[in-house]
Structures are given as structure tokens and as C-alpha cells.
């Protein structure tokens with residue numbers, strides 16, 4: 001989903017939380033190691049910045065290599081790993097490289113997701129696109145539940 005479609009109140013919520021925590025407990029995640037999938041933009045990027053600000057070490061996992069620039073701007077609090085969450089081998093490498101580099105994994109934010117065109121527009125069932133449906137399910141369901149959770153737990 002393009003960033004401009006994120007409801008204003010969601011982002012405001014993040015800013016409110018950020019301001020609250022900054023004044024009360026600025027390092028709530030000190031030393032925690034977190035993976036944030038889909039961290040290149042939108043909610044994921046906001047979370048990357050917030051976690052880094054609160055002392056976490058963040059691994060940004062995304063198909064968008066531009067996330068490397070975000071990681072560089074926050075380094076050493078953040079690093080980037082190219083990862084397609086719908087590909088099991090990518091997820092395995094992501095988890096293994098994180099644990100071998102930092103020795104632990106405390107938080108996995110399974111944020112990466114896609115919206116198919118059929119959820120953005122009111123279209124007729126006649127226009128149903130089975131390939132697009134499969135892609136949405138591979139990323140949003142397979143990537144999150146079976147792959148991300150499975151390999152983080154193992």
C-alpha cells in the first residue's frame with residue numbers, strides 16, 4: 001500500500017507513543033534485537049525509527065533495497081537484509097544471520113504485507129485475479145504465519 005494511504009491517525013498514534021516514551025523511558029528497548037519485515041517504508045519504517053530511538057538493534061528485512069539507505073542512516077542501530085518473506089530460504093537466512101551476528105532475537109515484527117488491487121477498488125467478481133490473490137496470500141499469510149513464526153521459533 002502506498003504510504004499516503006496510511007490513515008493519518010495511525011501515524012499520529014506512533015508520534016504520540018514516541019513522545020510519551022521519549023519523556024518517560026527513552027531506552028525501553030535497550031539491547032533488544034528486533035527484526036522488522038517491510039521496514040523500508042510506511043508503518044514498518046516508522047517502527048524501525050522508533051525502535052532504534054529506544055535502543056533496539058533493528059534488522060530491516062524488505063524486498064526494497066532502498067531500505068539499505070534507511071539502515072545506513074541509523075547504523076549501527078539498524079542493518080538491512082534483502083528478504084522476500086514469502087520465500088522460506090530468505091526467512092531462514094534472515095533469522096540465522098541475525099542470531100549469528102547479534103547472538104539473539106527478541107522481537108519479530110511481521111509487518112510486510114501487500115494489498116491486492118481488488119481490496120483497493122470495488123471490482124466485480126468477474127475481475128477476480130487468481131494470480132494476484134495467490135501473491136497476496138503468499139506474502140500476507142504464508143510469509144507471516146508459516147515462515148516468519150516457524151523459523152523465529154526454531
Ligand SMILES: NC(=O)c1ccc[n+]([C@@H]2O[C@H](COP(=O)([O-])OP(=O)(O)OC[C@H]3O[C@@H](n4cnc5c(N)ncnc54)[C@H](O)[C@@H]3O)[C@@H](O)[C@H]2O)c1
Pocket residue numbers: 001002003005006007010037038039040041042043044061062063064083084085086111112113114115139143
Ligand atoms: N496502512 C494501513 O492502513 C494498514 C491497515 C491494516 C493493515 N495494514 C498492514 O500493515 C502492514 C504495513 O502497512 P503499510 O501501509 O505500512 O504498507 P506499505 O505498503 O507502505 O509498506 C509495506 C512494506 O512491505 C514490503 N514488502 C512487501 N512485500 C514484501 C515481501 N514479499 N517481502 C518483504 N517485504 C515486503 C514493502 O516493500 C514495503 O516496504 C501491511 O502488512 C499492511 O497490510 C496496513
